Amino acid sequence: MKNNPIEKIRDLLAEPEARRKAAICAGLAAALAVGGAGIAIASNRPEPIDSTPSAVEKAGAESVAPADIAKICPTLTLDGQDVGAPADELTVTTGKGRVLVTQRAGDDAAATVDSTARRSAALARSLDGCETGGKTVEAVTWAAIDEGGNVEVAVTNFPSTAPSGGTTAEVVNGSGGHVISDGVWNSDGVHDSGYEQNAGTVTDSAGGKIEAGSKTEADEGDKKDPGKTDEAKADDSGGKADSKKNDSKGGAASQTSGGTSGSSASGSSPAQPQKKWVPEQGHWETDYGQVWVPxxxxxxxxxxxxxxxxxxxxxxxxxxxxxxxxxxxxxxxxxxxxxxxxxxxxxGHYEQQATGKHWVVDVAGHWE
Structure with a gap:
């Protein structure tokens, strides 16, 4: 039997999808635990490209850490469009089955609403079947904040029901909940775009309610109990994300997940091969239908x-x-x-003509 988790994943690629999905996630978590200091992100998708339902396939009992989530955020796609965000702009916090990503809001209010809603939906779909904090991911929130850390737009989605695309209104209305600050709401292209200012419930990684204009838990880290959530904040060196250090003496870094923590001293284990995310591969096929020719x-x-x-x-x-x-x-x-x-x-008369195109996945995105 092979003990290397990377080799296990490769051997399982030929197995039936249901078994392979569970085994890949378990192998991925094991590989990250022993050597995943950094993951190289590849991006060679054709444009446009349809969204991938799950960028990280996970069905085992192991959890994905905030750093793992931060590393896939740049590769997110939805409805054939790239909606990824640079890892060094994000802060990722996780709790028991909950994920919160915060990002600095842009200048364009309408674009901020659109990108926040799409990134929340794409990340929720990517984490479908994953676990964090010992519990299956059940809610994913993406929040756009201002310079002071106040929430301007926040959208919560559930992995099993997150929208797969559509107009801004369809993605916002299809979410589990959203909040929009008064300043953003009063901007052109927002209040008259087919969705309410606030709807449903928006939650942080601890399950607390997020309201527009308030600060997220990621911006009040010193006031939170570090035993309740994990947090990863990407630095400026190639998108790496390190977990928040909770050691009051500045010693070994630790990551907590739902109250359970584990720590490792730097350099205590030998270097392991790094894993990288390989984007899905596919092609466009033409759709045909009856078209009236006048x-x-x-x-x-x-x-x-x-x-x-x-x-x-x-x-x-x-x-x-x-x-x-x-x-x-x-x-x-x-x-x-x-x-x-x-x-x-x-x-006139009807003729069989090309009516559009659809994306066909040849090889699903996967970790190598």
Whole structure:
């Protein structure tokens, strides 16, 4: 039997999907535990590309740490679009089955609402089946904050029901809850875009309620019990994320997950091969359907009215025959009015034509 978790994952790639999904997650967690100091992120997707339902497949009892989550955030996609965020702009906090990601809000209010909603949905879908803090991930919140750490936009999604794409309104309304600050809400392109200012419930990694204008737990770290949540904040050196140090003496760093902590001294284990995320591979296929091809034809309709008696005829010859008949009876019906008109008719037909494209996944995204 192979003891190297990386080799185990590779051997399991040929197994049925249900068994492989569980085994890959267990192997991934083991590999990260013994040597995952940093993970190289590759990005070679064609543009556009559809969202991947799960960027980290996880079904075992092991948990993903905040640092692991931070490393996949740059690769997030939704509805064929890249919605990833640079790891060095994020703070990731986890609790028992809950994840909170905070990011500095942009200048464009409408764009901030859109990106926050899409990143929340994409991350929730990516963590479907994963565990954190000893519990299956049940809620993922992405929050955009201002310079003072106050929440401007926050959106919570559940992995099993997170929207897979659509308009901004569809992604926001399809979430488990969202809050928008008054300043953002009053901006053009926000309050009139088809969603409410606040709806549902938005929660942090400890299950507490987040409200617009308040500070998230990530910005009040010194006031929180460090035994309740894990936190990872990415630095400026290539997107690496280190867990928050809770040792009051500045000693060995520790990570807690739902009250259970584990620590390791730097350099206590030999270097292990690093794992990297390989994005999904696929291709576009053309969709076909019946399309109406118009063919407008103009038709002239004759209408000739006798000025003497008002009789109507569909041709001049018809009127002339009437005039001759009346002349034979001693009556003069020589004058007429031409009241002819033209109508248009669409005499088109249906044809089988290309109506769009859809993305077909050849190889799902996976860790190597």
């Amino acid at each position: 063919n407008v034809v103009y038709v002239r309709h004759g209408r000739f009215i006798c000025n003497a008696c008002g009789a109507t005829f569909d041709s001049k010859n018809g009127f002339y025959a009437h005039s001759d008949a009346m002349y034979a009876q001693g009556q003069n019906h020589d004058g007429y009015t031409d009241d002819s008109y033209t109508t248009s008719e669409d005499q």
